[in-house]
Amino acid sequence: MTVHHFEGHSMSSPEIDQERPPVVLELDDVSVDFGGLRAVDRVSLSIRQGDIYALAGESGCGKSTLAYALLGMVPPPGKVSTGEVRFKDRSLTSMSRSELNRMRAADVSMVFQAAMNAFNPVVTIGKQVEHVLDAHPGVYRTRQEGRNYFDELIRLVRLDPEVIWNGYESRFSGGMKQRVAIALALLLKPSVLLLDEPTTALDILSQRLVIDILRDLHERLGVTIIFITHDLALVAELADRVAVMYAGKLVEAGTLDEIFYDHRRHPYVNALIRAVPSVNGDTELIKPIPGRVPSLAEMPVGCRFALRCPLAEERCREVDPPLLSDPNGHGIACHVVNDQADHDLDAAVEVPR
């Protein structure tokens, strides 16, 4: 059995690996516990340089907790209880506090879901940019050079540099704040931009604009993008790779095409797709997923989706299905779907129970 991580491509072929960009962020069998409750359960995945990677799933499935683990900043009392997070092959646990802070500022930069509140309302954006530049003197030779780059970023997010530099966050619309937050997150030239629900709080036009801008930034700056979302329509528009979480577990991972068009698909992902009008294409056929995500305190023994699953059999309620991947690395954790597969399947992650 080959042990490898989910990213939508097989890692078992060295030739393929050599042609592909390097892994920048990696979760290796990572769990996160809050007290005695497990919010993320033994997740492994690899994010490569240049990916636009979606972490998808309903509210409460552990996406934000996973993102915090990627940044080495799980909020107390939470802690990473199994496995390891690596940035460019370095374990986050081996980093000192100042190295971790530097990584979060200059390597893996996050735009939080409440980006709207990320600014100081009584200080101009320009002053806030200068504070960031002063706190990280190694990135630019002069403050002016840093300011020039910020102005360039502001143009890339399709705003007026002069207006933004002298402006206050309180005068900006939600969409503008989000775009300024994205520019600010890119100021120190991070290799990875992590966004939590980047379009959720925005009106339709601003959503569209933010999607276009993120694509543009990806293309022009080559920045790796990871975004968290409950919205499969956004996944379909923006991502090239997808990991779907359910109740703290990874249930499916692969390329966008594999997730949306492969006939082999996890029943939870099927249900999510049917629940989204713009992906489904026909509002008449929208089918909300019955039931709810189980709470951390009452996790079922077998497959966590079994209680809501139309395919569930007796064994699903008894045995947790392993993640199995086809030869391309498209991974699914479902007894029934994997039994029907017409390929040989590999155990992608061996998880001792």
Ligand SMILES: Nc1ncnc2c1ncn2[C@@H]1O[C@H](COP(=O)(O)OP(=O)(O)OP(=O)(O)O)[C@@H](O)[C@H]1O
């Ligand atoms: N600080 C905390 N203390 C205790 N439990 C927490 C804490 N943060 C998250 N959890 C629990 O971890 C689980 C996963 O939450 P998380 O916020 O990661 O999910 P999510 O998929 O990002 O959802 P949302 O989109 O609503 O943020 C939930 O059951 C939540 O209650």
